[in-house]
Amino acid sequence: MHRILLATTLVLSACNDQGGDGTLNYYFTYDPRSLDPALSTDVPTGEVVSLLFDNLTQFDPDAQLKPGLARSWETDAAGLTYTFHLRQDATFHDGRSIKAEDVRASFLRALAPGTTGGRSWPLYPIKGARAYSAGQTKNVQGMVVRDDSTLALTLEEPLNVFPKLLAMPVAAVVPTPTPSDFDQRPTGSGPWRFVSWSHDDAIMLARNESYWGGAPRADSLRIRIIPEPLTQAAEYESGQLSVVEVPVGETRRWEQNHADELQRRPGLKDLYVAINTTRGPLKDVRVRRALNHAVDVRTLLATVMADRGVVSAGSVPPGILGHDSTRAPFGYDPARAKQLLSEAGHPNGFSLKLWRTQRAELARLAQSIQQNLAEIGIRAEIVERDASSARAAVRNGEADLFLTDWWADYPDPENFNYPLFHSRNKGPGGNYAFLSDAPLDSMILRARATTDEAEKGRLSRDIDARVFELAPWIFLWFPVDVWASRPDVRGWRFPLVFTGQRWMEAERIQ
């Protein structure tokens, strides 16, 4: 009997396919929508695009901006024209050299009106790009190829974050004209070459031996599509995945069983409740502050999120210019909350609706917030919808409160301040609080435009302080990411922005 079991185990173990020692195994939660940078609106597409392609600029795992295809760049005194100098040793995977004209053609392709459903806003700051994208002009006047290795980009208005926008997946450089199956079998120029893509199953990549930045250490990278977090964890524990994000509910167990394998650091994220500042009693800042005092954030963080977060007193997370670690959070103080409600004319509280999506960890969180609010007389009805329906309602201004999060695309205070709080972005743009504050708007625009880094830092701190004062959110916490990497994997760190890990240094050791 034992022999049979042993034989069965050996046969079945042989079938566990990790792809050999030179293969690293990663995963996405869902299938990329496409492998075409012009269609990169989702995280998996963005991640795989960052492996297969190059941008003028790029991020490292610590979210530092690094040269990419552009070995250097400079801006004029007004901050309007950026001149990029391209490296001359970069080639596409088919051997063709990458020239400035390829960059221009790639940007035009991403902006083209026919590229249905892309996410081309990172290129809109270029003069004429928006009109071109809307089909109103035949060319983008702000893009000028000076010679094979020099590209000048002139902007509509000064924007100091522009080089970071060019590290976004939609700004990746592609070999034009692209064949019709480019979205399924792309030729790029990045550290990894495309090998195969079996939808909803796996993407196989092989290292690019002739990459200008040096070939990746591992032979190949297999990216599995694994939707269920507990299955992801099981794949890791059975040795089938090189790295995994630890599910929130499993944090304590992993801290005990896999302590040496864990990596832990605050991501560039916010978890918050957006307060619609245009609805009923929520128009009054005293009411919004009362909501902040009513919620016992520290207890929620410990009990619901296994302490995976840093309590927030503003929207700019640690590590980003403008974050102020000295500012104290509102703090749990129901008595103060009741007093503020009375001052605002609502001594007996009122009713409102708290919207949330169906994510499991948000369910317990919403219930706890509901309970906290009830203690000061606010009767919150929880409205649970799938993400698409909930966001549609919130963007239309139909929700009083919305429990949600925000992940930075690029590491800059602008990526928090401008989309989340500028009045131009009310609703679909990301300002779910529908905040409209003229002094704040003015500071945000100045912080975007200045070429003086010190002034940008000062303005960003002031913006964050003003946001905290206006209390357009119930400030919860900056989530802390917890990832594990297998003991036999070396040289991998989880990235602060989703395009920041290109798997160059990662390898499996014996």
Added chain:
Amino acid sequence: MTRFILSRLALLVPTLLGVLVVTFLLLYVAPGDPVQSMVGERADAETLARLRAELRLDDPLYRQFGHYVGGVLRGDLGTSYITRRPIVDDLLERFPATLRLAGAAMLFAAVLGISVGIYGAWRPGSWIDRAATFAAYLGVSFPVYWVGLILILVFAVHLRWLPPSGSANPVYLILPAITLGMRSVAFLSRMTRAAMQEVLQSDFIRTARAKGLSQTRVVLSHGFRNALLPVVTVLGLDFGSYLTGSILTETIFSWPGVGRYVLTAIDKRDLPAIQGSILFLSLVFVMVNLLTDLLYARVDPRVAYD
């Protein structure tokens, strides 16, 4: 028989038309914004308006419906808003995986469920029969989701006998097939047992025994064949639902089938993909039912369709 098949195929048209109308109307009134899902965060109002116009989402309902039906009649289920690929291609790529999983689950359920059912009818009250009854209750009571995760924990994480998820080779089929087929094992074993018990009380069984036939021959050749009709019904219905509704199992085991495609389409409000998938799956379900009906005639000569 030919007339029967033709009349059933003719019925397909109003059935599928009904599915098409109901799905279209439901999706039209459902909340959520497909355009927002396409462009992600930070989209501006102009881009959203342009996309809505490109996708004809601003057209009146009757025009949108007419456009869609026109495409379906030409065999074109449309293009996914999200992947920008033809939906027919997306579905045909994933359907073989769903078919493999449904087939394996049915094979597992049929072999185990029928064997246990026959044994239970043959030796009622034996410990195997009682254990099978108990297991059947558990089988119908445990949620698929829970069973799948427990199987992964035991056989993949602790024993390391099987891979946790994926579809690289036939070994990867074992855990999802057991998970998906478990409820059918429970139903089939109880159904077979009940049908067999009834048949084994019949006069012709007594006659077969009186002729001196072996017990095995009496039970399998004479008894089981006559108890097969309700079993075929359950097999057909379950197979149809496996082909069309194994979303949970496919998700837990990262199985690249149609179920996950539908789930993603719903999540992203990919309207053409949802409509196309439902139409396709309805066609599959109706065809499986038709095949089940045809099997009746093979199993029981008394059933005639002409």
